[in-house]
Amino acid sequence: MINIKINSVPLEVEEGTTILEAAKKGDTPIPTLCHHPALDSFGACRLCVVEIHYGKRVKIVTSCNYEVWDGLEVFTDTDRVRKSRAMTLELLLARCPDVRMIKDLAREYGVKQGRFSEESDNCILCGLCVRICKERMGVGAADFVGRGVDMKIDTPYSRGSDACLACGACVTVCPTGAIDLEKRFSRNEPVPLKSVFNAGMSTKPVIATPFPQAVPNIPVIDSANCVYLRTGGCRTCETFCEAKAIDYDQKDETVEVDVGTIIAATGFDLYNPEEKPEYGYGKYPEVITGLEFERLVSASGPTGGKILINGKEPRKVVFIQCVGSREEGGKREYCSRVCCMYTAKHAHLVKERLKDAEISIFYTDLRAFGKGYEEFVNRVKDEGTTYRRRELNEPIEVTKKKGKLTVTAKGHPALEADMVILATAVVPREDSLELARKLNISLSPDGFFLEAHPKLKPVETLTGGIFLAGCAQGPKDIPDTVSQASGAASRAISILSKDTIMMEAITAAVNEAKCRGCGLCVEICPFNAIELKEINRLGYTVKVASVNEALCKGCGSCSAACLSQAVQQKGFTDTQILEAIRGIV
Amino acid sequence: MSSFEPRIVAFLCNWCSYAGADLAGTSRIKYPPNVRTIRVMCSGRINPMFIVNALQEGADGVLISGCHPGDCHYSKGNYYARRRYQVMKNILEYIGIHPDRVRMSWVSAGEGQKFADVINEVIEGIKALGPAEEIRRR
Numbered sequence: 138m139i140n141i142k143i144n145s146v147p148l149e150v151e152e153g154t155t156i157l158e159a160a161k162k163g164d165t166p167i168p169t170l171c172h173h174p175a176l177d178s179f180g181a182c183r184l185c186v187v188e189i190h191y192g193k194r195v196k197i198v199t200s201c202n203y204e205v206w207d208g209l210e211v212f213t214d215t216d217r218v219r220k221s222r223a224m225t226l227e228l229l230l231a232r233c234p235d236v237r238m239i240k241d242l243a244r245e246y247g248v249k250q251g252r253f254s255e256e257s258d259n260c261i262l263c264g265l266c267v268r269i270c271k272e273r274m275g276v277g278a279a280d281f282v283g284r285g286v287d288m289k290i291d292t293p294y295s296r297g298s299d300a301c302l303a304c305g306a307c308v309t310v311c312p313t314g315a316i317d318l319e320k321r322f323s324r325n326e327p328v329p330l331k332s333v334f335n336a337g338m339s340t341k342p343v344i345a346t347p348f349p350q351a352v353p354n355i356p357v358i359d360s361a362n363c364v365y366l367r368t369g370g371c372r373t374c375e376t377f378c379e380a381k382a383i384d385y386d387q388k389d390e391t392v393e394v395d396v397g398t399i400i401a402a403t404g405f406d407l408y409n410p411e412e413k414p415e416y417g418y419g420k421y422p423e424v425i426t427g428l429e430f431e432r433l434v435s436a437s438g439p440t441g442g443k444i445l446i447n448g449k450e451p452r453k454v455v456f457i458q459c460v461g462s463r464e465e466g467g468k469r470e471y472c473s474r475v476c477c478m479y480t481a482k483h484a485h486l487v488k489e490r491l492k493d494a495e496i497s498i499f500y501t502d503l504r505a506f507g508k509g510y511e512e513f514v515n516r517v518k519d520e521g522t523t524y525r526r527r528e529l530n531e532p533i534e535v536t537k538k539k540g541k542l543t544v545t546a547k548g549h550p551a552l553e554a555d556m557v558i559l560a561t562a563v564v565p566r567e568d569s570l571e572l573a574r575k576l577n578i579s580l581s582p583d584g585f586f587l588e589a590h591p592k593l594k595p596v597e598t599l600t601g602g603i604f605l606a607g608c609a610q611g612p613k614d615i616p617d618t619v620s621q622a623s624g625a626a627s628r629a630i631s632i633l634s635k636d637t638i639m640m641e642a643i644t645a646a647v648n649e650a651k652c653r654g655c656g657l658c659v660e661i662c663p664f665n666a667i668e669l670k671e672i673n674r675l676g677y678t679v680k681v682a683s684v685n686e687a688l689c690k691g692c693g694s695c696s697a698a699c700l701s702q703a704v705q706q707k708g709f710t711d712t713q714i715l716e717a718i719r720g721i722v
Numbered sequence: 723m724s725s726f727e728p729r730i731v732a733f734l735c736n737w738c739s740y741a742g743a744d745l746a747g748t749s750r751i752k753y754p755p756n757v758r759t760i761r762v763m764c765s766g767r768i769n770p771m772f773i774v775n776a777l778q779e780g781a782d783g784v785l786i787s788g789c790h791p792g793d794c795h796y797s798k799g800n801y802y803a804r805r806r807y808q809v810m811k812n813i814l815e816y817i818g819i820h821p822d823r824v825r826m827s828w829v830s831a832g833e834g835q836k837f838a839d840v841i842n843e844v845i846e847g848i849k850a851l852g853p854a855e856e857i858r859r860r
Binding site: 577664714 | 729731737738741744745748749758760762763764766767768769771772775776779780781792793795796797798799802806830831832833835
């Protein structure tokens, strides 16, 4: 360890530390434009200059590439230092008069324009882009070109680079926003990574936490886009992670878990309103879905909770309910149940944020069925939202002329709109059939998981030990989902808390006197529950079938196959079924 | 002939078709009372002997109904049933019974309406064939 003093305050730092790093550790600010913790020190901007004292000598050095030594005394804010920085800033300000960051720093150091002739560049030649591309990405798509006053950052022959990965690292590190990746640097098109959580309305980094309340709340690497996993370069996140938690070798894995019960709570998908072109979704950016609006008003959303469409606050907002739901004779004949209430909530939120917004809601039947729901809808109506009824079979059309949306519905005046929000149907998950087959449970005609009984067993399935919760079973709101999930959990616990499980006594049994040991049942049993065993019959050793009752699930396939009626399913013996037939015809 | 009300025995698997029939009931879907159901755990349990026996005992038609292919609770039972049904049809013809008297269908636990539709369809078919006198015992 080395003892130094920064502005007369003693500090203990490790050997090899630069003054800039030591000052950061001691919470002493030193301005810098060209330094980046992930890159080698460069000393280009000359803003990080500090004064060092040793013995009687005083010297100005760049703190970013000056390593500390024992007994070093540093002063970061002397007159001489300020003067040196001011001179640098005056030159930078003349070169880049429009760059905000330079202007702010210049103001801080009392620098005014005037002494040097102004240019209109954005680039301060800090070289961060060049260095991150070369040092980290291992590409070197752009470099310093020209000398002296003609020096600039460019790609070979100003043609744009083929080698560029369009990863955007240079854009991220550039302190002045001078890089035009798409038009000048890269010949490969940069693909923005859409944030799924924000319904595609914002972008996300390659390494990011999936959403704010994710469990576990840790970031994941998007392996398809990570530069290290693509080319072996970068590893910048590893440099920054103080906990050394970045692990590039993790792979997706299939984990097998032994369980006693399963709760299917796989949720739902949303109907894609592009299937109904009359609403204009996908065609006009002002037409959004309820989920997209939900992100828009969220404080953690893409606009920080501001309701903005095309960068402007809407004045006229139109909501349309039942988009894709309640199609008579169609695939989705059901009511999605949640849209009436969340649309009312959205109308309330619009009113709360934009006081003089004009709000209309097209509804079919207002289904405010829950506790306190009707009261809430009345409150929304009192706030000035207009509810307009439409019949399901009367289409609503959204058209755009001269940048203005118009919503036309039968029996209503044509409404101008700045924003249209569609309440899209709750639909079964795309893979619900696949999962239903895997779990051996059924789907109801609407495609959601089928409960064992619509009234008396709404949580169970027909398959023992498998329970349902939430919208996987059918559209429902949060209170209903929580109730059903609590029910499913306690049903599951009541099985798990027992030491033994009672089975129905419907396993197969063999009448050994009748069995001829042909082995047909052994072959047919789907559960390998039957095998042949040797017994002694009248002094001869013969083979007969034998049922393992723990494995037998009681389907009775063996009984139907047995040629000598030796294997009989308990409760469903041939005699019993034949008697049943005789009884009913 | 128009007053002929056929008697139909329906063998329904416990997991799909029997539940489907139950759903038809809880959903208040109506279907004619000509059908009498026998629950078996799986359509694979149905021995061809049961079918002949039902026709001998006085049924005019038999319906076998199980889970959709791929949905069997016991993974393969409905496939066994389908194979037996195909063989069975040839045998029925051989012993002088119109093979259309025995029908097979797939009805899942969620298809209450389909169950009622199948029953109606079977009754129509059997009505067209008339009473089964060929091998009746009494």
